[in-house]
Amino acid sequence: MSTMQDVASHAGVSAKTVSRVFNADPHVRPETRDRVERAMRETGYVPNVLARTFRHGRSQSVGVAIPDVGDPFFAAIVRAVETVCAPAGVTTLVASIGDDPERERDVIEALLKAQLMGLILAPVAQDQSWLEPWLEHTPIEFVDRPAQGVEAEELREDDLDGARRAVEHLVSRGHRRIAFLADSVHPPSTQRRRDGWRLGLRDAGIEPTDVAAHATDDSDHPRHELVSIEATDPESAAAAIARMRALPDPPTAAVTANARVTMRAFESLKHGGWAFVGIGDFPMAHALTPAVTVMAQDPAELGRRAAERALERFESPAEPAREHPLIPMHLTVRDSTPAPRRAYPL
Secondary structure, eight states: OOOHHHHHHHHTSOHHHHHHHHTTOTTSOHHHHHHHHHHHHHHTOOOSHHHHHHHHOOOSEEEEEESOTTSHHHHHHHHHHHHHHGGGTOEEEEEEOTTOHHHHHHHHHHHHTTOOSEEEEOOOSSOOGGGHHHHTTSOEEEESSOOSSSOOEEEOBOHHHHHHHHHHHHHHTTOOOEEEEOSOSOSHHHHHHHHHHHHHHHHTTOOOOOOOOSOOSOTTSOOOTTEEOOOSSHHHHHHHHHHHHTSSSOOSEEEESSHHHHHHHHHHHHHTTOEEEEESOOTTTTTSSSOOEEEEOOHHHHHHHHHHHHHHHHHOTTSOOOOOOOBOOEEEOOSSOOOTTOOOOO
16 A cells, blocks of 8 residues: 555655645645646555554544643644644544643643544643653644653744844833733743843843842742733732832833733733733734734644644654744734823723
């Protein structure tokens, strides 16, 4: 029985191109599509899940393990994975890890025991070294957050540059005191965005010197007076903003670390008169008053690439892991970034 690699060699294209033809990718040139389809017929390739299951002894499913299925960013990743897998007759199995690192291994192992064709994972724990044996026979693509303790493929966006450019935009509007609001210090993506916030301030000649001016539950991360990781709900976000407003030299603007934080802090930021840029767009962000300026991510592209890569590696197990370029964020300017002391329209 021929493989996708056999078809690729016969047609003189890559296995990825064969996969795209199989998945009806509209970006494949017609002449390439014709050549690949002819090669499929001539090699007797059977591109269906049943054939793959018999050949590899696997289920007809790709797993997706993410922190929160209700988060707009991760929900978009899931939808993109489904758009790649469904035309190939592959089921997408979705599991929510939550924010408890202790649950991560149990949730992921439950998926992996289903003999998946591939797994797409956004981890919450700080060690995935236990995955080493699974990586030998299951393609695992890390998204948004890198693998820790194990060598694995990862696809993520340029968090550092996204946060840096958010600060750059606020500085261009006249702001100098710019806060950073987050809901956890641990995800690598948040750490990179906090580093980007620092870099953006330094690029503008503003030195965000660290001071442990108030209590912190993590001695390894001394807190700057303009950094909060407490925005886990609207009440705690409001309390953090109230604390900063009471400073002798309060901020006039903020960068929010993700869409969850932006939504939780929105009312307090608005009523405090702060300008703000959210990292990550979300439904209705454009319809709020003020409409929210964001560093727009592309979770759909992230999910699509991860799913295509997992299926490609499933079909060609001998292919080595590769390094993927960072996906850039894009500034979408709306109404939430006025100059300092300018009131929002009601």
